[in-house]
Amino acid sequence: MPVPHPLLVLVDPLARRTDGESVRIARDVLAAGSPGVKVCLPDGPEEAARALARRGRRRPVVIGDDRALLRAVRLLHLERGLAHCALSVVPVGRPGSVALTGTLGVPLDAVRAARTVLEGRERRFDLLIDDSGGVVLGDLRIPPLHGERERRGEPGGPSRGPLGRCRSLVRTLARPAPGPGAARLRVEADGVLLTDLDSPVERVSLTPGGGLVDVVVRRRPEDGPVRARARTVTVSGPHFRYRADAVVSGPVLTRTWTAHPSALRLTVPPADPPVVPPGVPPQRPSPA
Structure with a gap:
């Protein structure tokens, strides 16, 4: 049955370059099933916004990878449209780039x-939103795993080939040697101090769930x-980086994340x- 409302289909430019055939198939299925589909082919985030x-x-439909989905969620949050708008996504991209979706x-x-x-059907998900408008x-x-940007091919990772390896070697030689232990971070959950700068930290992980943030x-x-478990978590330290979903961000000196229950x-x-065993008649509602 066709959906009773028109769609705005946002096709991410990377999806068009990565797998144009999947993009075409998705557009054809959506156009056949919904009246008045409007397809937008933005060249970048500004046009998509x-x-x-x-x-x-x-109703917006994103055709693209995890990053395209995250950008759309962030834009809807910034315009305060998440509460009034159900979002749909057709994941198109390399296998590792659509894992979150x-x-x-x-x-x-x-x-x-x-x-x-x-x-x-519509399902609601909790979100973490930071004080810069970032969405998780x-x-x-915190911190990202060493070399993760290179393995995932994210921006900032070296390119393949001899030139990329040479650049990576130059950056490695120029980088100051890491100190003993792990990062020095101050972590507060709803104002309660979990660890301070005098205690080395190997990892901090935050996960939304049940209306709060699970902190480890x-x-x-x-x-x-x-x-x-807290509603708000603040992390501060000497220029730390963090990986939120598919994106590595930073360095920053401090960042606060707040749980937003059922925001997406x-x-x-x-x-x-429900599976009905053979020979058992289906249940019918009782007469009023």
């Missing part, structure tokens, strides 16, 4: 994902992790019907 701001009553329950196949846009759907890690601070192995309305596949 303008299209979202002028969407009217159209897959964990949210969205099919990674273009045809199934497009049909989910037309026939799916999955989890956040890992120090020395013999100390064991420090865990907390995302279209996911419809719930599976």
